[in-house]
Amino acid sequence: MRSVRSIFMGLVYMFLYAPIMILVFFSFNAGKSTSVFSGFSLKWYGELFSNGEAMNALGNTLLLAVTSALIATVIGTVAAVGIYNMRSKFLSSTVMSVTNIPMMNPDIVTGVSLMLLFVFVGRLVGAATSLNFVTLLIAHVTFNIPYVILNVLPKLRQTDSRLSEAAQDLGCTPVQAFFKVVLPSIAPGIFAALLMAFTLSLDDFVISYYTNGADFQTLPLMIYSMTKKTVRPDMYALSTLIFVTILILLIVSNILQEKSDKKNRKGIN
Amino acid sequence: MTKRSARQALINAPYMLWAGIFIVVPLFIVMYYAFTDSTGAFSFANILALADYAEVFRVSIIFSVIATIITLLIGYPFAYCLTKLPVRAQRMQMMLVMLPMWMNLLIRTYSWMNILEKNGLINTVLSGLGLPTANMIGTPGAVILGMVYNYLPYMILPIYTTMAKIDPSLSEAAEDLGCNAWQKMRRLIVPMSIPGVVSGITMVFVPSISTFYISQKLGGGKILLIGDIIERQIQVSYNYNLGASLSFVLMVLILISMAIMNRFSNGEGEMVV
Structure with a gap:
Protein backbone atom coordinates (compact mmCIF):
# COMPACT_ATOMS: atom_id res chain seq x y z
CA MET A 1 0.00 0.00 0.00
CA ARG A 2 2.78 2.31 0.96
CA SER A 3 4.73 1.71 -2.23
CA VAL A 4 1.60 2.29 -4.32
CA ARG A 5 1.22 5.64 -2.59
CA SER A 6 4.85 6.54 -3.21
CA ILE A 7 4.64 5.64 -6.90
CA PHE A 8 1.45 7.67 -7.32
CA MET A 9 2.94 10.70 -5.56
CA GLY A 10 6.14 10.35 -7.56
CA LEU A 11 4.18 10.40 -10.81
CA VAL A 12 2.27 13.53 -9.78
CA TYR A 13 5.51 15.28 -8.88
CA MET A 14 6.98 14.24 -12.23
CA PHE A 15 3.97 15.80 -13.95
CA LEU A 16 4.23 19.01 -11.89
CA TYR A 17 7.94 19.39 -12.48
CA ALA A 18 8.29 18.14 -16.07
CA PRO A 19 7.96 21.56 -17.74
CA ILE A 20 10.17 23.16 -15.10
CA MET A 21 12.92 20.59 -15.69
CA ILE A 22 12.68 21.22 -19.43
CA LEU A 23 12.89 24.93 -18.85
CA VAL A 24 15.96 24.65 -16.61
CA PHE A 25 17.58 22.24 -19.06
CA PHE A 26 17.10 24.47 -22.10
CA SER A 27 18.30 27.55 -20.27
CA PHE A 28 21.76 25.96 -20.65
CA ASN A 29 21.29 25.43 -24.39
CA ALA A 30 24.09 26.68 -26.63
CA GLY A 31 21.64 27.13 -29.50
CA LYS A 32 18.76 29.54 -29.92
CA SER A 33 16.01 26.95 -29.64
CA THR A 34 13.95 26.00 -26.63
CA SER A 35 13.24 22.51 -27.98
CA VAL A 36 16.44 21.34 -29.73
CA PHE A 37 19.46 21.01 -27.48
CA SER A 38 22.76 21.74 -29.21
CA GLY A 39 25.25 21.76 -26.37
CA PHE A 40 25.85 23.10 -22.89
CA SER A 41 26.50 26.81 -22.46
CA LEU A 42 25.98 29.58 -19.95
CA LYS A 43 25.71 32.23 -22.61
CA TRP A 44 21.97 32.91 -22.13
CA TYR A 45 22.60 33.88 -18.52
CA GLY A 46 25.06 36.47 -19.82
CA GLU A 47 22.62 37.58 -22.53
CA LEU A 48 19.93 37.99 -19.91
CA PHE A 49 21.86 40.53 -17.88
CA SER A 50 22.75 42.52 -20.98
CA ASN A 51 19.13 42.39 -22.18
CA GLY A 52 18.04 45.94 -21.37
CA GLU A 53 14.36 45.28 -22.05
CA ALA A 54 14.24 42.34 -19.66
CA MET A 55 16.14 44.15 -16.91
CA ASN A 56 13.87 47.17 -17.29
CA ALA A 57 10.77 44.94 -17.09
CA LEU A 58 12.17 43.20 -14.02
CA GLY A 59 12.71 46.58 -12.33
CA ASN A 60 9.18 47.69 -13.25
CA THR A 61 7.70 44.46 -11.94
CA LEU A 62 9.47 44.81 -8.60
CA LEU A 63 8.49 48.49 -8.31
CA LEU A 64 4.85 47.68 -9.01
CA ALA A 65 4.82 44.70 -6.66
CA VAL A 66 6.40 46.60 -3.77
CA THR A 67 4.22 49.72 -4.07
CA SER A 68 0.96 47.86 -4.64
CA ALA A 69 1.69 45.43 -1.78
CA LEU A 70 2.48 48.27 0.63
CA ILE A 71 -0.59 50.32 -0.30
CA ALA A 72 -2.86 47.27 -0.23
CA THR A 73 -1.47 46.19 3.15
CA VAL A 74 -2.11 49.60 4.72
CA ILE A 75 -5.63 49.98 3.31
CA GLY A 76 -6.47 46.32 3.93
CA THR A 77 -5.25 46.33 7.53
CA VAL A 78 -7.20 49.50 8.36
CA ALA A 79 -10.22 47.95 6.62
CA ALA A 80 -9.88 44.73 8.65
CA VAL A 81 -9.80 46.74 11.89
CA GLY A 82 -12.89 48.61 10.72
CA ILE A 83 -14.75 45.42 9.80
CA TYR A 84 -13.77 43.79 13.10
CA ASN A 85 -15.21 46.72 15.05
CA MET A 86 -18.42 47.03 13.04
CA ARG A 87 -21.48 46.75 15.26
CA SER A 88 -23.96 46.27 12.45
CA LYS A 89 -23.96 42.67 11.24
CA PHE A 90 -25.60 43.74 8.00
CA LEU A 91 -22.91 46.30 7.25
CA SER A 92 -20.01 43.95 7.94
CA SER A 93 -21.47 41.11 5.90
CA THR A 94 -22.13 43.50 3.01
CA VAL A 95 -18.55 44.73 3.11
CA MET A 96 -17.27 41.13 3.23
CA SER A 97 -19.42 40.16 0.24
CA VAL A 98 -18.01 43.05 -1.77
CA THR A 99 -14.51 42.02 -0.66
CA ASN A 100 -15.14 38.52 -1.99
CA ILE A 101 -16.02 39.78 -5.48
CA PRO A 102 -12.44 40.15 -6.81
CA MET A 103 -11.53 36.74 -5.40
CA MET A 104 -14.56 34.99 -6.89
CA ASN A 105 -14.52 36.73 -10.24
CA PRO A 106 -12.17 35.33 -12.85
CA ASP A 107 -9.13 37.55 -13.41
CA ILE A 108 -10.24 38.34 -16.93
CA VAL A 109 -13.54 39.83 -15.68
CA THR A 110 -11.77 41.84 -12.98
CA GLY A 111 -9.29 43.09 -15.56
CA VAL A 112 -11.90 43.95 -18.19
CA SER A 113 -14.22 45.65 -15.67
CA LEU A 114 -11.43 47.86 -14.32
CA MET A 115 -10.24 48.66 -17.82
CA LEU A 116 -13.76 49.68 -18.88
CA LEU A 117 -13.97 51.93 -15.80
CA PHE A 118 -10.70 53.62 -16.71
CA VAL A 119 -11.70 53.97 -20.36
CA PHE A 120 -15.11 55.32 -19.36
CA VAL A 121 -13.60 57.94 -17.04
CA GLY A 122 -10.89 58.70 -19.60
CA ARG A 123 -13.53 59.45 -22.22
CA LEU A 124 -15.49 61.61 -19.79
CA VAL A 125 -12.50 63.83 -19.10
CA GLY A 126 -11.38 63.63 -22.71
CA ALA A 127 -7.95 62.12 -22.05
CA ALA A 128 -6.00 60.83 -25.05
CA THR A 129 -5.03 57.58 -23.32
CA SER A 130 -6.73 56.30 -20.24
CA LEU A 131 -4.33 53.55 -19.21
CA ASN A 132 -0.97 54.14 -17.53
CA PHE A 133 1.11 53.19 -14.50
CA VAL A 134 -1.48 54.64 -12.11
CA THR A 135 -4.32 52.52 -13.50
CA LEU A 136 -2.09 49.45 -13.31
CA LEU A 137 -1.21 50.27 -9.72
CA ILE A 138 -4.89 50.82 -8.81
CA ALA A 139 -5.76 47.45 -10.36
CA HIS A 140 -3.05 45.65 -8.40
CA VAL A 141 -4.01 47.31 -5.13
CA THR A 142 -7.63 46.37 -5.79
CA PHE A 143 -6.98 42.67 -6.29
CA ASN A 144 -4.52 42.57 -3.37
CA ILE A 145 -6.69 44.19 -0.67
CA PRO A 146 -9.11 41.24 -0.25
CA TYR A 147 -6.19 38.89 0.46
CA VAL A 148 -4.83 41.33 3.06
CA ILE A 149 -8.21 41.53 4.81
CA LEU A 150 -8.48 37.74 4.73
CA ASN A 151 -5.07 37.41 6.39
CA VAL A 152 -5.50 40.11 9.03
CA LEU A 153 -9.12 39.61 10.11
CA PRO A 154 -8.58 36.14 11.65
CA LYS A 155 -5.60 37.49 13.62
CA LEU A 156 -7.79 40.29 15.02
CA ARG A 157 -10.40 37.72 16.02
CA GLN A 158 -7.74 35.67 17.81
CA THR A 159 -6.51 38.69 19.75
CA ASP A 160 -8.02 38.93 23.23
CA SER A 161 -10.12 42.12 23.26
CA ARG A 162 -9.54 42.40 27.02
CA LEU A 163 -5.89 43.22 26.29
CA SER A 164 -6.87 46.44 24.57
CA GLU A 165 -9.35 47.21 27.37
CA ALA A 166 -6.65 46.59 29.98
CA ALA A 167 -4.29 48.97 28.19
CA GLN A 168 -7.01 51.62 28.20
CA ASP A 169 -7.67 51.05 31.91
CA LEU A 170 -3.97 51.64 32.46
CA GLY A 171 -4.25 55.02 30.81
CA CYS A 172 -3.73 54.43 27.10
CA THR A 173 -5.94 56.28 24.67
CA PRO A 174 -7.76 53.92 22.26
CA VAL A 175 -5.30 54.89 19.54
CA GLN A 176 -2.30 54.18 21.78
CA ALA A 177 -3.86 50.89 22.85
CA PHE A 178 -4.19 49.93 19.20
CA PHE A 179 -0.57 50.68 18.35
CA LYS A 180 0.92 49.24 21.54
CA VAL A 181 -1.23 46.17 22.05
CA VAL A 182 -3.33 45.20 19.05
CA LEU A 183 -0.87 45.95 16.28
CA PRO A 184 1.99 43.81 17.69
CA SER A 185 -0.35 40.85 18.11
CA ILE A 186 -1.65 41.02 14.54
CA ALA A 187 1.80 41.76 13.06
CA PRO A 188 2.40 38.19 11.80
CA GLY A 189 -0.88 38.36 9.86
CA ILE A 190 0.07 41.73 8.38
CA PHE A 191 3.46 40.43 7.38
CA ALA A 192 1.96 37.33 5.75
CA ALA A 193 -0.49 39.59 3.92
CA LEU A 194 2.30 41.82 2.65
CA LEU A 195 4.21 38.84 1.36
CA MET A 196 1.15 37.35 -0.31
CA ALA A 197 0.22 40.65 -1.96
CA PHE A 198 3.79 41.01 -3.19
CA THR A 199 3.87 37.57 -4.80
CA LEU A 200 0.37 37.94 -6.30
CA SER A 201 1.35 41.22 -7.87
CA LEU A 202 4.69 39.87 -9.07
CA ASP A 203 3.02 37.01 -10.89
CA ASP A 204 -0.07 38.71 -12.25
CA PHE A 205 -0.49 38.69 -15.98
CA VAL A 206 -4.19 38.73 -16.84
CA ILE A 207 -5.29 41.81 -14.88
CA SER A 208 -2.15 43.73 -15.89
CA TYR A 209 -2.76 42.81 -19.52
CA TYR A 210 -6.01 44.79 -19.52
CA THR A 211 -5.13 47.68 -17.25
CA ASN A 212 -1.60 48.74 -18.16
CA GLY A 213 -0.59 51.44 -20.57
CA ALA A 214 1.87 51.11 -23.43
CA ASP A 215 4.71 52.84 -21.59
CA PHE A 216 5.06 50.48 -18.65
CA GLN A 217 6.13 46.91 -19.33
CA THR A 218 6.18 44.26 -16.61
CA LEU A 219 7.90 40.89 -16.82
CA PRO A 220 4.75 38.77 -17.31
CA LEU A 221 3.58 41.19 -20.02
CA MET A 222 6.95 41.04 -21.73
CA ILE A 223 6.96 37.25 -21.59
CA TYR A 224 3.46 37.26 -23.08
CA SER A 225 4.44 39.37 -26.06
CA MET A 226 7.51 37.15 -26.54
CA THR A 227 5.51 33.92 -26.48
CA LYS A 228 3.50 35.27 -29.39
CA LYS A 229 6.64 34.86 -31.48
CA THR A 230 9.37 32.62 -30.12
CA VAL A 231 10.92 32.63 -26.70
CA MET B 1 -19.73 58.08 21.75
CA THR B 2 -19.69 60.58 18.92
CA LYS B 3 -15.91 60.59 19.10
CA ARG B 4 -15.92 56.83 18.81
CA SER B 5 -18.27 56.76 15.85
CA ALA B 6 -16.34 59.53 14.14
CA ARG B 7 -13.16 57.51 14.54
CA GLN B 8 -14.96 54.41 13.31
CA ALA B 9 -16.16 56.25 10.22
CA LEU B 10 -12.63 57.48 9.57
CA ILE B 11 -11.33 53.91 9.76
CA ASN B 12 -14.03 52.55 7.46
CA ALA B 13 -13.99 55.34 4.90
CA PRO B 14 -10.83 54.58 2.86
CA TYR B 15 -11.64 50.98 2.06
CA MET B 16 -15.37 51.51 1.55
CA LEU B 17 -14.56 54.28 -0.88
CA TRP B 18 -11.95 52.16 -2.64
CA ALA B 19 -14.18 49.09 -2.82
CA GLY B 20 -17.10 51.19 -4.02
CA ILE B 21 -15.18 52.82 -6.83
CA PHE B 22 -12.94 49.96 -7.92
CA ILE B 23 -15.00 46.86 -7.16
CA VAL B 24 -18.71 47.76 -7.32
CA VAL B 25 -18.76 50.54 -9.92
CA PRO B 26 -16.73 48.53 -12.53
CA LEU B 27 -19.40 45.82 -12.44
CA PHE B 28 -22.04 48.40 -13.33
CA ILE B 29 -19.78 49.78 -16.03
CA VAL B 30 -19.55 46.28 -17.53
CA MET B 31 -23.35 46.18 -17.56
CA TYR B 32 -23.47 49.65 -19.09
CA TYR B 33 -21.13 48.62 -21.92
CA ALA B 34 -22.97 45.34 -22.41
CA PHE B 35 -26.29 47.11 -22.97
CA THR B 36 -25.13 50.00 -25.14
CA ASP B 37 -23.60 50.34 -28.59
CA SER B 38 -20.37 52.14 -29.49
CA THR B 39 -22.13 55.51 -29.48
CA GLY B 40 -23.46 54.97 -25.97
CA ALA B 41 -27.10 54.44 -27.00
CA PHE B 42 -29.11 51.68 -25.33
CA SER B 43 -28.97 48.49 -27.34
CA PHE B 44 -29.62 44.76 -27.09
CA ALA B 45 -27.36 44.02 -30.06
CA ASN B 46 -24.45 42.73 -27.95
CA ILE B 47 -26.63 40.46 -25.91
CA LEU B 48 -28.27 39.09 -29.07
CA ALA B 49 -24.84 38.62 -30.67
CA LEU B 50 -24.00 36.19 -27.88
CA ALA B 51 -26.03 33.55 -29.72
CA ASP B 52 -23.16 33.34 -32.23
CA TYR B 53 -20.89 32.23 -29.42
CA ALA B 54 -23.08 29.47 -28.00
CA GLU B 55 -20.65 26.87 -29.31
CA VAL B 56 -17.70 28.62 -27.65
CA PHE B 57 -19.54 28.67 -24.34
CA ARG B 58 -20.39 25.00 -24.72
CA VAL B 59 -16.77 24.04 -25.46
CA SER B 60 -15.47 26.19 -22.57
CA ILE B 61 -17.86 24.61 -20.10
CA ILE B 62 -17.09 21.07 -21.27
CA PHE B 63 -13.31 21.61 -21.19
CA SER B 64 -13.28 23.22 -17.77
CA VAL B 65 -15.62 20.61 -16.29
CA ILE B 66 -13.41 17.79 -17.62
CA ALA B 67 -10.28 19.54 -16.34
CA THR B 68 -11.89 20.03 -12.92
CA ILE B 69 -12.91 16.37 -12.71
CA ILE B 70 -9.41 15.20 -13.64
CA THR B 71 -7.75 17.52 -11.09
CA LEU B 72 -10.16 16.21 -8.47
CA LEU B 73 -9.37 12.59 -9.40
CA ILE B 74 -5.63 13.29 -9.07
CA GLY B 75 -5.76 15.87 -6.30
CA TYR B 76 -8.03 14.07 -3.86
CA PRO B 77 -6.01 10.86 -3.52
CA PHE B 78 -2.82 12.93 -3.56
CA ALA B 79 -4.01 15.06 -0.63
CA TYR B 80 -5.01 11.87 1.17
CA CYS B 81 -1.57 10.32 0.61
CA LEU B 82 0.02 13.51 1.95
CA THR B 83 -1.83 13.24 5.26
CA LYS B 84 -0.41 9.72 5.70
CA LEU B 85 3.16 11.06 5.82
CA PRO B 86 5.04 12.20 8.93
CA VAL B 87 4.31 15.86 9.79
CA ARG B 88 7.72 17.14 8.74
CA ALA B 89 7.48 15.43 5.36
CA GLN B 90 3.97 16.85 4.92
CA ARG B 91 5.23 20.38 5.28
CA MET B 92 8.12 19.74 2.92
CA GLN B 93 5.90 18.16 0.29
CA MET B 94 3.25 20.88 0.48
CA MET B 95 6.06 23.26 -0.35
CA LEU B 96 6.93 21.10 -3.35
CA VAL B 97 3.32 21.18 -4.53
CA MET B 98 3.09 24.95 -4.26
CA LEU B 99 6.50 25.75 -5.71
CA PRO B 100 5.46 25.51 -9.39
CA MET B 101 2.68 28.05 -8.76
CA TRP B 102 5.30 30.69 -8.08
CA MET B 103 6.71 30.24 -11.55
CA ASN B 104 5.13 32.35 -14.22
CA LEU B 105 2.12 30.56 -15.74
CA LEU B 106 2.96 31.80 -19.22
CA ILE B 107 6.44 30.37 -19.23
CA ARG B 108 5.33 27.03 -17.78
CA THR B 109 2.65 26.74 -20.44
CA TYR B 110 5.15 27.65 -23.11
CA SER B 111 7.39 24.92 -21.78
CA TRP B 112 4.54 22.42 -22.24
CA MET B 113 4.30 23.64 -25.80
CA ASN B 114 7.97 22.71 -26.24
CA ILE B 115 7.18 19.25 -24.91
CA LEU B 116 4.07 18.62 -27.02
CA GLU B 117 4.74 20.39 -30.32
CA LYS B 118 5.58 18.83 -33.66
CA ASN B 119 9.34 18.99 -33.19
CA GLY B 120 8.96 18.83 -29.44
CA LEU B 121 10.45 16.57 -26.85
CA ILE B 122 7.88 13.77 -26.97
CA ASN B 123 8.01 13.54 -30.74
CA THR B 124 11.81 13.61 -30.74
CA VAL B 125 11.81 10.66 -28.38
CA LEU B 126 9.12 8.86 -30.40
CA SER B 127 10.92 9.26 -33.71
CA GLY B 128 14.19 8.28 -32.03
CA LEU B 129 12.55 5.02 -31.11
CA GLY B 130 11.27 4.63 -34.64
CA LEU B 131 7.67 5.19 -33.60
CA PRO B 132 5.18 7.37 -35.48
CA THR B 133 4.98 10.97 -34.24
CA ALA B 134 1.87 12.98 -33.52
CA ASN B 135 1.23 16.69 -33.35
CA MET B 136 -0.48 17.18 -30.02
CA ILE B 137 -0.81 20.97 -30.12
CA GLY B 138 -4.31 22.02 -31.11
CA THR B 139 -6.01 18.96 -29.68
CA PRO B 140 -8.58 19.23 -26.87
CA GLY B 141 -6.33 16.92 -24.85
CA ALA B 142 -3.46 19.41 -24.89
CA VAL B 143 -5.67 22.29 -23.70
CA ILE B 144 -7.19 20.18 -20.92
CA LEU B 145 -3.71 19.00 -19.93
CA GLY B 146 -2.65 22.65 -19.64
CA MET B 147 -5.59 23.39 -17.37
CA VAL B 148 -4.99 20.32 -15.19
CA TYR B 149 -1.29 21.10 -14.95
CA ASN B 150 -1.66 24.76 -14.04
CA TYR B 151 -4.47 24.42 -11.52
CA LEU B 152 -3.77 21.05 -9.85
CA PRO B 153 -2.10 22.71 -6.82
CA TYR B 154 -5.28 24.76 -6.27
CA MET B 155 -7.17 21.49 -5.88
CA ILE B 156 -4.62 19.76 -3.64
CA LEU B 157 -4.15 22.71 -1.27
CA PRO B 158 -7.69 23.18 0.15
CA ILE B 159 -8.43 19.44 0.23
CA TYR B 160 -5.22 18.75 2.10
CA THR B 161 -5.96 21.60 4.55
CA THR B 162 -9.38 20.19 5.48
CA MET B 163 -8.10 16.61 5.65
CA ALA B 164 -5.18 17.56 7.87
CA LYS B 165 -7.63 19.17 10.29
CA ILE B 166 -9.60 15.94 10.83
CA ASP B 167 -8.96 14.89 14.41
CA PRO B 168 -6.92 11.63 14.42
CA SER B 169 -8.98 10.42 17.39
CA LEU B 170 -12.05 10.38 15.13
CA SER B 171 -10.27 8.01 12.81
CA GLU B 172 -9.22 5.85 15.76
CA ALA B 173 -12.79 5.86 17.06
CA ALA B 174 -14.04 4.72 13.66
CA GLU B 175 -11.56 1.84 13.72
CA ASP B 176 -12.52 0.90 17.28
CA LEU B 177 -16.14 0.81 16.22
CA GLY B 178 -15.25 -1.69 13.53
CA CYS B 179 -14.95 0.39 10.37
CA ASN B 180 -12.68 -1.04 7.72
CA ALA B 181 -10.51 1.25 5.61
CA TRP B 182 -13.17 1.65 2.93
CA GLN B 183 -15.95 2.44 5.42
CA LYS B 184 -13.69 4.92 7.20
CA MET B 185 -13.03 6.65 3.91
CA ARG B 186 -16.70 6.77 2.94
CA ARG B 187 -18.19 7.68 6.31
CA LEU B 188 -15.50 9.89 7.82
CA ILE B 189 -12.78 11.23 5.51
CA VAL B 190 -14.95 12.04 2.49
CA PRO B 191 -17.80 13.81 4.33
CA MET B 192 -15.36 15.80 6.46
CA SER B 193 -13.31 16.94 3.50
CA ILE B 194 -16.28 18.19 1.42
CA PRO B 195 -15.64 21.89 2.18
CA GLY B 196 -12.10 21.49 0.85
CA VAL B 197 -13.37 19.72 -2.25
CA VAL B 198 -15.93 22.47 -2.93
CA SER B 199 -13.29 25.14 -2.51
CA GLY B 200 -10.87 23.20 -4.72
CA ILE B 201 -13.45 22.73 -7.46
CA THR B 202 -14.18 26.47 -7.50
CA MET B 203 -10.51 27.35 -7.52
CA VAL B 204 -9.88 25.11 -10.53
CA PHE B 205 -13.12 25.67 -12.45
CA VAL B 206 -13.09 29.49 -12.40
CA PRO B 207 -9.60 30.02 -13.87
CA SER B 208 -10.10 27.09 -16.30
CA ILE B 209 -13.30 28.40 -17.81
CA SER B 210 -11.92 31.92 -18.15
CA THR B 211 -8.43 31.15 -19.43
CA PHE B 212 -7.24 32.45 -22.76
CA TYR B 213 -3.54 31.88 -22.52
CA ILE B 214 -3.61 28.10 -22.21
CA SER B 215 -5.96 27.69 -25.17
CA GLN B 216 -3.93 30.17 -27.19
CA LYS B 217 -0.67 28.28 -26.71
CA LEU B 218 -1.74 24.66 -26.43
CA GLY B 219 -4.82 25.01 -28.64
CA GLY B 220 -2.67 26.32 -31.45
CA GLY B 221 -5.36 28.81 -32.50
CA LYS B 222 -7.73 25.98 -33.35
CA ILE B 223 -9.53 25.87 -30.03
CA LEU B 224 -11.30 28.99 -28.85
CA LEU B 225 -12.64 29.44 -25.35
CA ILE B 226 -14.73 32.30 -23.89
CA GLY B 227 -11.55 33.93 -22.64
CA ASP B 228 -10.08 33.97 -26.14
CA ILE B 229 -13.16 35.68 -27.56
CA ILE B 230 -13.17 38.32 -24.81
CA GLU B 231 -9.47 38.89 -25.31
CA ARG B 232 -9.91 39.35 -29.07
CA GLN B 233 -12.88 41.69 -28.72
CA ILE B 234 -11.07 43.90 -26.21
CA GLN B 235 -7.46 43.80 -27.37
CA VAL B 236 -7.76 43.21 -31.12
CA SER B 237 -11.14 44.47 -32.35
CA TYR B 238 -11.58 47.11 -29.63
CA ASN B 239 -15.23 46.13 -29.47
CA TYR B 240 -15.64 46.91 -25.77
CA ASN B 241 -19.41 46.48 -25.88
CA LEU B 242 -19.30 42.90 -27.10
CA GLY B 243 -16.36 42.17 -24.79
CA ALA B 244 -18.38 43.52 -21.87
CA SER B 245 -21.44 41.46 -22.69
CA LEU B 246 -19.32 38.29 -22.94
CA SER B 247 -17.65 39.11 -19.59
CA PHE B 248 -21.05 39.74 -18.08
CA VAL B 249 -22.36 36.35 -19.18
CA LEU B 250 -19.18 34.64 -17.97
CA MET B 251 -19.64 36.27 -14.57
CA VAL B 252 -23.27 35.18 -14.34
CA LEU B 253 -22.32 31.67 -15.41
CA ILE B 254 -19.75 31.46 -12.63
CA LEU B 255 -22.12 32.89 -10.03
CA ILE B 256 -24.70 30.25 -10.93
CA SER B 257 -22.19 27.40 -10.74
CA MET B 258 -20.94 28.71 -7.39
CA ALA B 259 -24.46 28.86 -6.02
CA ILE B 260 -24.94 25.24 -7.08
CA MET B 261 -21.62 24.21 -5.51
CA ASN B 262 -22.43 25.96 -2.25
CA ARG B 263 -25.69 24.04 -1.96
CA PHE B 264 -23.67 20.83 -2.02
CA SER B 265 -21.60 21.89 0.96
CA ASN B 266 -24.55 23.16 3.05
CA GLY B 267 -23.27 26.69 3.05
CA GLU B 268 -19.82 25.66 4.18
CA GLY B 269 -18.24 26.66 0.90
CA GLU B 270 -15.94 29.24 2.37
CA MET B 271 -12.46 29.59 1.00
CA VAL B 272 -10.33 27.23 3.03
CA VAL B 273 -6.90 28.57 2.15
Missing part, protein backbone atom coordinates in the same frame (compact mmCIF):
# COMPACT_ATOMS: atom_id res chain seq x y z
CA ARG A 232 14.70 32.72 -26.54
CA PRO A 233 16.46 30.67 -23.86
CA ASP A 234 17.34 33.83 -21.91
CA MET A 235 13.72 33.89 -20.67
CA TYR A 236 14.27 30.32 -19.51
CA ALA A 237 17.45 31.47 -17.78
CA LEU A 238 15.49 34.19 -16.01
CA SER A 239 12.80 31.71 -14.94
CA THR A 240 15.48 29.34 -13.69
CA LEU A 241 16.98 32.11 -11.57
CA ILE A 242 13.54 33.02 -10.19
CA PHE A 243 12.88 29.34 -9.46
CA VAL A 244 16.15 28.94 -7.58
CA THR A 245 15.52 32.16 -5.59
CA ILE A 246 12.06 31.00 -4.51
CA LEU A 247 13.37 27.54 -3.68
CA ILE A 248 16.06 29.02 -1.41
CA LEU A 249 13.56 31.39 0.25
CA LEU A 250 11.16 28.51 0.91
CA ILE A 251 13.88 26.29 2.35
CA VAL A 252 15.12 29.09 4.62
CA SER A 253 11.60 29.90 5.83
CA ASN A 254 11.01 26.20 6.43
CA ILE A 255 14.17 25.91 8.53
CA LEU A 256 13.25 29.04 10.51
CA GLN A 257 9.76 27.67 11.06
CA GLU A 258 11.15 24.39 12.32
CA LYS A 259 13.54 26.17 14.67
CA SER A 260 10.77 28.31 16.15
CA ASP A 261 8.59 25.20 16.51
CA LYS A 262 11.38 23.50 18.46
CA LYS A 263 11.76 26.55 20.66
CA ASN A 264 8.03 26.61 21.34
CA ARG A 265 8.01 22.94 22.22
CA LYS A 266 10.88 23.50 24.65
CA GLY A 267 9.02 26.45 26.14
CA ILE A 268 5.98 24.29 26.82
CA ASN A 269 8.02 21.54 28.46
